[in-house]
Amino acid sequence: MGIIARRGMLGSIGAGLAVGAMGNMPLWARAKRKLGYAVVGLGSYATQQIMPRLAQCEFAELRALVSGTPAKLEKFGAQYGIPRTHWYDYRRYDRIRDNPDIDLVYVVLPNSMHAEYAIRASQAGKHVLCEKPMAVSAAECEAMIAAARAARRKLMIGYRSQFEPHNLRAIELVKSGFVGRPTLITSEHGFHIQPRQWRLDHALSGGGSLMDIGIYSLNAARYLAGEEPLEVSAMESTDRNDPRFATVEDRIDWQMRFPSGAIANCVSSYSSGHNAFRVTGTKGWVGMDPATSYAGHRMWTRRDAQTSEVTLPPPGKDQFVAQLDHLAESVLTGIPLRASGEEGLKDLQLIEAIYRSARERRVIKLA
Numbered sequence: 448m449g450i451i452a453r454r455g456m457l458g459s460i461g462a463g464l465a466v467g468a469m470g471n472m473p474l475w476a477r478a479k480r481k482l483g484y485a486v487v488g489l490g491s492y493a494t495q496q497i498m499p500r501l502a503q504c505e506f507a508e509l510r511a512l513v514s515g516t517p518a519k520l521e522k523f524g525a526q527y528g529i530p531r532t533h534w535y536d537y538r539r540y541d542r543i544r545d546n547p548d549i550d551l552v553y554v555v556l557p558n559s560m561h562a563e564y565a566i567r568a569s570q571a572g573k574h575v576l577c578e579k580p581m582a583v584s585a586a587e588c589e590a591m592i593a594a595a596r597a598a599r600r601k602l603m604i605g606y607r608s609q610f611e612p613h614n615l616r617a618i619e620l621v622k623s624g625f626v627g628r629p630t631l632i633t634s635e636h637g638f639h640i641q642p643r644q645w646r647l648d649h650a651l652s653g654g655g656s657l658m659d660i661g662i663y664s665l666n667a668a669r670y671l672a673g674e675e676p677l678e679v680s681a682m683e684s685t686d687r688n689d690p691r692f693a694t695v696e697d698r699i700d701w702q703m704r705f706p707s708g709a710i711a712n713c714v715s716s717y718s719s720g721h722n723a724f725r726v727t728g729t730k731g732w733v734g735m736d737p738a739t740s741y742a743g744h745r746m747w748t749r750r751d752a753q754t755s756e757v758t759l760p761p762p763g764k765d766q767f768v769a770q771l772d773h774l775a776e777s778v779l780t781g782i783p784l785r786a787s788g789e790e791g792l793k794d795l796q797l798i799e800a801i802y803r804s805a806r807e808r809r810v811i812k813l814a
Contacts, residue, residue, distance in 0.1 A: 482778060483548045484501060485510060492578075498527065506772045513543075557652065574603075574774060577605065604790055616746065626729075627728035637656065637720060637722075639720065646659050669797075672711065680811070681802070682699070683697075
């Protein structure tokens with residue numbers, strides 16, 4: 448899962464991109480231009496994390512904005528030099544079909560809106576990057592995958608940690624046998640949520656901490672294990688007297704058993720702070736804290752009674768830029784798409800099993 452080297456990217460350019468004397472040209476130049484993103488939803492994550500990173504991308508750039516708030520379109524249109532012809536509200540969203548400057552759509556909306564706007568983007572002939580969780584049900588995920596497939600467009604989910612160098616190094620260490628045979632994975636994510644936000648409204652979020660910060664615990668356990676679980680057992684802990692949790696859960700703890708025999712113990716919480724994982728095996732362990740933050744990642748390993756901090760060189764692209772560029776690169780070259788819609792579907796299927804286990808207070812066997 449290492450980041451593809453530039454040399455490899457240039458060597459894999461698909462049909463329609465001439466090589467010949469242009470061998471030293473950047474990939475986007477061979478395609479005549481960088482691919483254009485339309486960002487759908489101008490909340491804090493889109494405006495503070497995603498849009499600033501697009502200026503650093505090698506293969507893509509910001510071309511259009513979608514928002515139901517005219518003041519946001521005015522503000523960010525002016526800030527990024529986006530012409531009014533490339534501003535859309537939700538009522539006119541489908542008109543992106545007629546804009547050839549838009550190749551890619553990044554859906555950064557509340558969870559319950561992901562499926563609708565991703566499907567409409569696919570139907571408009573655009574490739575889609577959708578924030579996680581992919582949707583609020585496995586059925587919605589399947590509909591998104593079907594729409595992209597029918598339109599012959601790509602569908603990617605925003606698992607930025609799968610592009611973060613420390614996380615990639617942890618995966619490599621486990622795969623290489625550094626820890627021996629993995630026996631235990633702990634994956635814990637949580638924060639103290641503030642009241643009066645859409646994440647605490649079940650109609651918009653589809654659930655509580657598990658549909659937000661908990662997906663980091665779940666996805667990390669899966670990519671560190673390198674296999675899919677056989678069963679899950681979960682327990683919910685929510686103070687229903689707390690007005691924040693009138694419609695959503697606070698904390699869920701769950702355990703997953705994998706075919707290899709490894710066990711994952713996971714935490715998702717809106718009332719305690721966590722951002723860490725550790726893989727323990729028969730020969731040692733590798734762990735991170737913080738593991739999936741926006742910045743400041745730290746990693747340690749232990750083997751032969753020696754604990755060491757792992758220091759990595761600064762990456763050529765941070766996790767946000769690498770993720771944004773990956774979809775464009777996949778469209779331009781045909782390289783396999785990492786963090787596809789199928790990846791998002793697997794997480795939602797497990798989330799549904801976790802909720803069911805907590806509700807029914809029993810182990811749920813998985814197919």
